[in-house]
Amino acid sequence: MTDDLRVRFLIVDDHQSIRKLCMQVGQSLGFHCMEAESAEAALTCLETDSPDIVLADLMMPRMTGLEFLPRVKEMLPRAEVSIMTGHASIETAVQAMRLGAYDYITKPFRVEELKLLLQRMEEKVRLVAENQFLRERVGAETELSGIVGTSARIQDVMRMVARLQDAHTPVLIAGESGTGKELVARAIHFRGTFAKRPFVAVDCGSLVPTLIESELFGYEKGAFTGAVKSKDGLFQSANGGTIFLDEIGELPLELQAKMLRVLQEKEVRPVGSNQKVKVNVRVIAATNRDLEAAYKKGEFRKDLYFRLNVVTLHLPSLRERRSDIHLLVHHFLDKIAPGRAIGISPAAMACMLQYDWPGNVRELENAVERAVTLGSQNTLELRDLPPAMLRSLEYPAESEPLLMPSKSALVSDTDLEEIEKVTIQRVFEQVRGDKMLAGKMLGISRATLYRKLKRYNIGMVRGA
Numbered sequence: 001m002t003d004d005l006r007v008r009f010l011i012v013d014d015h016q017s018i019r020k021l022c023m024q025v026g027q028s029l030g031f032h033c034m035e036a037e038s039a040e041a042a043l044t045c046l047e048t049d050s051p052d053i054v055l056a057d058l059m060m061p062r063m064t065g066l067e068f069l070p071r072v073k074e075m076l077p078r079a080e081v082s083i084m085t086g087h088a089s090i091e092t093a094v095q096a097m098r099l100g101a102y103d104y105i106t107k108p109f110r111v112e113e114l115k116l117l118l119q120r121m122e123e124k125v126r127l128v129a130e131n132q133f134l135r136e137r138v139g140a141e142t143e144l145s146g147i148v149g150t151s152a153r154i155q156d157v158m159r160m161v162a163r164l165q166d167a168h169t170p171v172l173i174a175g176e177s178g179t180g181k182e183l184v185a186r187a188i189h190f191r192g193t194f195a196k197r198p199f200v201a202v203d204c205g206s207l208v209p210t211l212i213e214s215e216l217f218g219y220e221k222g223a224f225t226g227a228v229k230s231k232d233g234l235f236q237s238a239n240g241g242t243i244f245l246d247e248i249g250e251l252p253l254e255l256q257a258k259m260l261r262v263l264q265e266k267e268v269r270p271v272g273s274n275q276k277v278k279v280n281v282r283v284i285a286a287t288n289r290d291l292e293a294a295y296k297k298g299e300f301r302k303d304l305y306f307r308l309n310v311v312t313l314h315l316p317s318l319r320e321r322r323s324d325i326h327l328l329v330h331h332f333l334d335k336i337a338p339g340r341a342i343g344i345s346p347a348a349m350a351c352m353l354q355y356d357w358p359g360n361v362r363e364l365e366n367a368v369e370r371a372v373t374l375g376s377q378n379t380l381e382l383r384d385l386p387p388a389m390l391r392s393l394e395y396p397a398e399s400e401p402l403l404m405p406s407k408s409a410l411v412s413d414t415d416l417e418e419i420e421k422v423t424i425q426r427v428f429e430q431v432r433g434d435k436m437l438a439g440k441m442l443g444i445s446r447a448t449l450y451r452k453l454k455r456y457n458i459g460m461v462r463g464a
């Protein structure tokens with residue numbers, strides 16, 4: 001890896017004037033530009049300089065663009081190649097695309113046209129590289145558990161999950177709404193030796209109070225009107241596996257006593273029966289309430305709290321692990337629109353990075369889904385984000401206000417530029433001028449970052 005982080009652009013044409021023009025446009029985009037006057041010379045360049053994007057003339061002596069194209073694809077499968085042609089015919093275009101060209105451009109072209117093409121190619125190269133980078137970072141651990149994140153806090157959680165996967169110890173998962181409590185509970189169950197046994201989730205908050213007991217422990221025939229035959233409860237269904245008691249803090253006090261007895265004695269008594277049934281289940285409970293405070297106020301049984309709380313997993317809120325936001329956004333983009341390689345604009349990413357996320361990962365997933373549904377392009381833009389998130393730009397949760405006219409959620413282009421400038425500035429300061437990291441955090445390529453730093457006059461741009 002060289003120190004030069006710019007996109008590497010190779011222009012192949014036998015006409016010097018065309019090469020010169022393309023070099024100028026490439027340079028204006030912040031690319032590292034190289035030229036070759038023939039396909040043969042270009043092949044040598046491919047070997048030594050591995051360009052990211054290539055623009056080749058169709059009609060060249062000895063080797064045509066269409067002959068050259070497959071050679072590039074063979075040597076540098078990740079490079080994007082476009083063809084320039086003076087005689088645009090549908091057949092040539094189709095043939096070029098079939099051979100794996102990114103696009104083609106017809107001579108004579110306007111500088112703007114060329115610029116746009118090169119920018120699109122850069123974007124494509126960037127997306128592929130970024131996805132690759134993200135996939136490598138997400139790695140095997142995520143594949144196993146579905147838990148995305150590289151922050152120290154979430155890595156701690158993953159380590160705990162791995163340690164608990166085969167244990168019979170009760171686990172209490174505490175965390176705000178949407179932090180992934182159920183995801184983590186499932187990961188603990190499905191990763192280990194319990195995987196082939198039942199996993200039964202019980203939402204203690206939504207059970208009908210009068211029915212909770214019979215739901216959990218089952219009932220005998222004739223126990224109440226309508227009980228025409230006896231039925232197993234959720235505990236019996238989970239036998240041998242895991243019972244996930246979600247929102248345990250919502251369990252009514254009188255049932256808490258019964259629950260405690262079940263956990264201690266490992267047996268349940270179906271409603272209307274005087275026989276107890278043995279059950280062997282691993283209990284994972286979850287809560288978004290502070291159960292310690294609740295038992296101190298007399299709203300939760302202290303003995304049950306200590307019974308459940310043998311091991312507690314505290315899930316961090318999203319604002320405590322903002323460094324995972326970028327990864328999560330891409331994870332959900334991939335999940336919601338697989339294969340579409342949707343990107344995200346720097347301004348939208350910056351907005352997401354500074355937002356407070358009261359609904360945590362679930363809120364982020366919903367925001368991405370909404371944006372993908374509403375947005376028409378292949379880039380998630382600032383305007384596709386929910387209004388509440390855009391408003392947060394006017395009143396950021398953290399310290400200094402952003403330079404934004406505080407009127408409404410409608411943002412003009414000049415506002416966008418201002419937002420972009422301020423956010424790049426902030427991120428740049430945060431990472432102490434580390435361009436690589438700044439680019440990653442902002443979700444933009446090194447070339448784009450260089451261009452924007454230059455444009456907004458941010459930092460010291462050395463040798464770019």
Ligand SMILES: Nc1ncnc2c1ncn2[C@@H]1O[C@H](COP(=O)(O)OP(=O)(O)OP(=O)(O)O)[C@@H](O)[C@H]1O
Nearest residue numbers: 146147148176177178179180181182183288361362
């Ligand atoms: N670290 C993560 N990586 C990937 N996806 C996540 C992560 N955390 C949460 N999610 C996703 O976010 C959504 C909400 O997660 P989950 O239902 O587990 O949260 P919860 O804490 O149980 O929320 P609630 O308290 O509202 O029930 C799910 O779609 C889940 O897959």
Ligand SMILES: [Mg+2]
Nearest residue numbers: 178181182246
């Ligand atoms: Mg939940």
